Structures are given as C-alpha cells and as structure tokens.
Amino acid sequence: MSSMAMQLKVNRIVTGTKIPHPCGDPNLPTEADRDLRRAVIQCSLSALQREVKGPTLFVPDVTFTSG
Amino acid sequence: MKLEIATFFVKDVRFSNETRYGGGVLEINKEELVKLVLEDKRVLSADLDVAFPGEKTRIVKLRDAVEPRVKVAGPGCLFPGILGPVETVGAGKNHRLSGVTVMLSAEYVPTILSGTAAQSSGIVDMWGAAAQLTPFGSTINVILMINLVDGVTELEAHGAMQLAELKVAQRLATTTIEKAPDDIEVFELSKTDPSLPRIVYVAAASITWQSPHSGLAYYGLPVRESLPTLMHPNEFLDGAITKDVRIGNGSRPTTWSWMSPAVILELLRQHGKQLTFLGVILQRTRFETEFGKQVTAACTSQMARLLGADGIVSTRISTSGNNFMDMMLTVQACERKGIKTVFMTPEWGGKNGDELPLVYYVPEATSMISTGSFERDVMMPKPEKVIGVGNCQSVQLYAGDKLYVPASEFVLPASFCLLDGVDCLGRLNLTCEQH
C-alpha cells in the first residue's frame, strides 16, 4: 500500500511488512517478530529526523514471510 | 466448445399445487421446494415468497441470487464441482428462465464476528431509487428463506446456503424441459478474420485467502493464493465461477451476475464481427504486499501477451482500495507490453462527487469506464411489505454495524449495502460524468 500513500502525496512513508500486521510478522518466533518490529520503528524514527522534499519512501532493512 | 442457450421468458410467478412452466408463467409448489431444501440436514427451516418489480417491497437478509438454468445436453452440469462432479463445462445445451431469480435470504449463527472474513447481508428494494441500482429491481424474485441449524462452521454455512439456492434454481429451470424456447443463442469462439482486433477479458477477483471461503470459487474450489487462470468464456455461462454465499453486500457480484457476465456476453456477441475474443483471464487480486501485486500484474500481462492480445478489458470486484492497486499495476504492465487496456470500475467520489473518484493512478490508465459511484447515500422509503428470513424487525448488514428497521424509511450510506448494488461487471447503464 505504500504506492498508494505515495500517490496521495504523504511525505514520509515507511513500508511495513503486510497489511494484517504492518509492524511485525506472526509467522516468526517471538524474538524475531520483536526484532522485526524494532527495525520498522527504527526506520520510522530516522524518517522523522530526515529532511524530505516531497513524498519519500523509507524501507526498513527486513525480510519477512511472503504472500 | 459450442454452447446453445435456450431462453424461456417469465412474465409471472405464482404459488400453486404443481411446479411447472407454461405460457410465460412459472408456477411453484412451495411444499415440494421446501422438502427439497430440507433434505440437507444443516437446514432447519425453509419458506418461499415472491416479489415483483414496482411493488413497494423490501427484501432483507439477502446473501445471493441465482438464475434458474439447467444443462440439458453436453458434458457436466450447471455449477460443476458443486451440483455435480468436476468436469470442464461450456458446451452443449442449456435452458434458462429469464426475468426471474432465486434470491436467498438466510440466517445462521456466525462464529467470525469482525474483519473481512465476517458474513454480511444485503437489501433489495423493488421500487424507488434503490431499485435502479441493482439488476433485481427489474426481475421477479423468488425468495428462498432459510434458517440453518446451530453449530455450523462458516464454511458449512456457505455450503448449506449455496446448495439450497442452487438446487431450487435448478429445479425451477427443469420446468422448461421438452418445451419450445422463446429465444436461442449460440456461443462459440469460432474461427474469425485474422485482421480483427484480438481481445482478452481480465476478470479480476478480490480474494480474502484466509477466510473460510476465499470469496470466489472455480469449479467449487475457493481460489486462494493462485496466479492468473485461463478460462473459456462459456465456462462462466455454466456456473463455473461462484461466490462466498455468506457475503451478501453489494461489493461482490452475485452468482446471478457471474452466470451472465456483461463483458463476456458483449465480447461473445461481437466475436467474428468487430473482434476476436481470445478468452478470459481470471486474475486473483488483493495481494497483501506490493511485491505480490507486481507479480500478478507481470503474470497477467504476460498471459495476455502469450495469447496474442491486442487489447484487454479488465474489471474488478469489491470496492476495496487495496485491490485497486493490483488492477492499476496490471493496466500498466499490459500497456508497457504494447497491449491496450480499458479498465472498467465503479468509483468513490464521496457523497457529492467532490472527492477523488479513484484512490490510485498510473499514467498509463488513459482509457477508463466508470460504472458510477458507490459512495452516494441511497434513499430507502417506507415499504408496504418486508420479505426476509426470521425476525425482520431490525437487521444488521454486517458485524459491528448499526441496526436498520426494514419497515421504516432510512438512508443507506452507500450502494454496497444493496445486493449487487455496485456494478462491478458493467451490466447497468450507470456512470459518473466530470463537471
């Protein structure tokens, strides 16, 4: 859905994992799920501290189960 | 694959002591059909009623509608995989009753209480503004009302409700056997002039793969995480595509609409004249990652290219903004492969048409057809009669929603509260114009 947020001209967009659970992955073991969530939030916090000129996509460095 | 469809017009329906058809009149023996439905032990009780266009009648707790249609010759049967064994259909001879539907008003105790997997019901008004927004304001509707036993799972509920309506529809269609039809039409993808433009229809369907029933079934098998599937248009005319009967809201077409898909009929009728109809791509949408959406777009466009398409018409089901992205990315992928696209969709636009009609754009989407907005308020005046299963003093259209009093006057916040209230497949003449 981040393309949609780009279209609607949101300026700071962070890609989450999947629609039913943007900040994590229930298919991962608990610790890995927390780490994933931390990575997404970390990315969001750095987005808050970055200067942007227009709609910008920030992608956290994560992998997650597909679907 | 040649399919001949014999049409028998119905101009009146009445209950009598025998189920038969003659002179445009369909007579129904209620007891016989109730007994037929109660053969399934999951059904607790059943009843029937009928509603005519123009009457001030409101029908509630609706789940689906089906056209009475039966196969009298050729392989398989109507609704293969459900009413009969799995066998490729789309050839032979069918009889259909035109101008009448079997409409299902049904109730059961749900176990999923929120989210996209939860059940919902729809409404139909036989007069007034709402009657113009669905096809059923103009058909005579035989309403089958059933209650299911306690303890059914969601999938069992779907199965029981679907079986009941399909059995009744089939039984009604059999009244035409041995009779002379009013009209005959032959559907065949015969050889055509090679210079005619080659067209593929992309029928996209938004799927909720984690739900007990994903929302759309192919030969009775719920489509889940699949990639695009190639089909012959005639297969739709034999009921190869069916829906999750628990979901009665208008953002999903009824079985009736899937049996007579407007774009397929138009392309079949123009085949050999204005165009060559190559076939149908059934595209599962609403992938939950952008990655998945790009994969389905690449795959669908590649399939269209392999078929040799010059152009595609695409439609979607469900008013979800999420699946809209899949559709637009597919338009983009096709255009970039040199395949021209026309994407037909209902639009948003808010209550007054002041808001954005669409939620996502690609620069390649330069030829769109609008089938009207589903966000406008719909006036529902006071009816003289309410038809629906069980206690219809108040109805809840979907889990967590407010209650409506069917016998009163009220305003619905959107046409997707009506059965087939959103024209996803392009059957009606509704649209929006830029001012």
Place this chain on the structure above:
Amino acid sequence: MSKVRVMHYVNQFFAGIGGEAKAEVPFGCFPGPVGPGKRLQELLGDSADIVVTVYCGDDYFSKHLDETVAVILQAVREQNIQLLVAGPAFASGRYGFACAEVCHAVSSTLGLNCVTGLHLENPGVETYQQYKDRMVYAFPTTEEASGMGAALPAMARFVSRLAAQASIGTPSEEGYIPRGFRLDKVKSDSGAARAVRLLLDKIGGRAFVSEIPVENIEAIPVSPPIGDLRKACLALITTSGVIPPGNPDGFRGFQNVRWGKYSIEGLNCMLDADWDVLHGGYNTDSMKKNPNYGVPLDICREMEREGIFRNLYSHFYATPGARGLLSVMHQLGKDMALEMKSNGVEGALLVST
C-alpha cells in the same frame, strides 16, 4: 420575458482607471457596461442587460477580500442582479484569483450563476477547482488580453444560454473548464458495451475519451524534521482498528466519522491490557492476537527507556480506516494534529493497514 440583469466585475485596468500603478484602488462601480463590458453587451443582445460594472484594484482585493466581497454581495442584492460575469482575466494571477473569489461568493451565498474567463494556467483556476461551485463556469482563454475577441463571444453565448435557462451539459459539451466534481448519470448503453467500444476505438487508433480523468492530487506541505529526537515527545496513531474492548465510542467497521484516544499509561506492551479490533477491510486475526502490530507499544516503551526519544504520549489516537471518506479523514487528521500539538507532541507514528 424581461432581460436578465447582469453585473460585470473587472479590475482597475479594464475599468479604465489605470494599470499596475492603480492596483491599490478600492472598489467602485459604474452604471452599465464599461470597457470590454461594452462589447460583451453587444454580443449578449437582448438576452441580458449589464446593469452595473463593479471594479476593484487587484492588490486592494487581495488585501481586503472579505470587505470587498461583502460590498459586491450588497450591490447584487440592491440591484436585483440575476447573473454575474467576471473578467476575463486571461493569465493575470491576482485578477484571476479575484474573479474566482467573487464568483464563489455570489454563487454560494446568493445562488446565482456566474461566468468568468481564465487562462488554464491562471492560479485562479485552482481556486475555482477547489470551490467546486455548481453554478460557477470558467471559460478557457488565451494568455494575453489580445484574445479578448475570442473570449467574449464564448462567454456571451454561454451567458445567453444560462439566461434562457437552457439545460447545461458537461464541460466537454459546453466548453467550460471542469470544476472537478462528478455527477451520476444514466447512459444509453451498459458499461460493458461502452468498455468494448472504447477498447476498439483505442486499438483502431480512433479518438477516444476516458470516462475517468487522471487526477492531480494536491501536495501535502512538508513538515521539518525533528531536531533532537532525544528531547521529543512522540505519539502513536493507528487506523488498524485497535480500540478498547466493547467499542465504547461506537466505531463502525467501515466509513468512520470520528476518532478516539486511548490511554496506554502504565502499559509496557499492548498485551498488558485487553483490546478489540474492528475493521472491515482486512483479516483482523493477527492484530487481535497481538495489537502491537498496529500500536507498536512494546518496542516504543523499550526505546523510551533507552532514551532514544524523551517520552511516548500517554494515549494513542485511533480510528478504524476502512472505506473512510477522504474529506472526513482529512478533518479527523487535522483535529488529531491540533490536539497533539496542544499536548506537546512533536512527532507521530501512524500505523495503517
């Protein structure tokens, strides 16, 4: 039938008062048509009468908008005006803006038809398209006033049609610039038939018109980055549908029109309390089992303890986002932002499904 009484609005230049040097002149009026209004009256013939011309300096207007508009409305009432013509303003930005504002005021307050002329790139067109007034019609003109000879006949023809109460068609039929709203219509054939025809036209290289234009979406002003995160108070917002159990604020699965704020004080993780999830647009199972997916409290508390930011605001903000009307969501967002600011919140993380 008596002639329709028209008011003509022009700027200081077209009123004959003076050029740029006179842009500060306050509003005034002349009886009958003045300047280009004279040619306009000729073209209108017997269909309408320009009974008064109101003018205002372009700079004066932008500095005294409310006052000037009030005077114009008063004059419209006093002189029983039935229709307003403004401009044409061509590419002149301040004049175009004034025309758009005057037309908006007269049509929305007094319910009168208004006709103006603007070059497509005149900033006044944006104002015109923002207002979306059903009774204001702007006709496209050339950039320079040398195009007056073409602009006036187009406007006059349309004014005469309005005066005769003719039924007005779409922008493509009548020639005016679209306001940008869409109206329901019943066509003579089905969506499917139109779709196939459109595709054949496109493939055949014939001219075609899309039924839904590609929209220009407005940019959102960029907010500056947070200077020192360690000193900042952050808040969490979610449209995933996480709400208190029992849904005390009466949210719906779709099309919500309100927002709520819910306390997370003393909670280290969303699982420390009970929550419901209401959202008609996605499978809510995972979210119900672990609302941290939508309100990432567990990680935020960890980071708060580590001093990565100063503190997390005591509540999270919520509204289930399925099928939200854009205009409603804009308003809710504005309201939430104002509230957050008044509570010292500097930055927010919005989790959407």
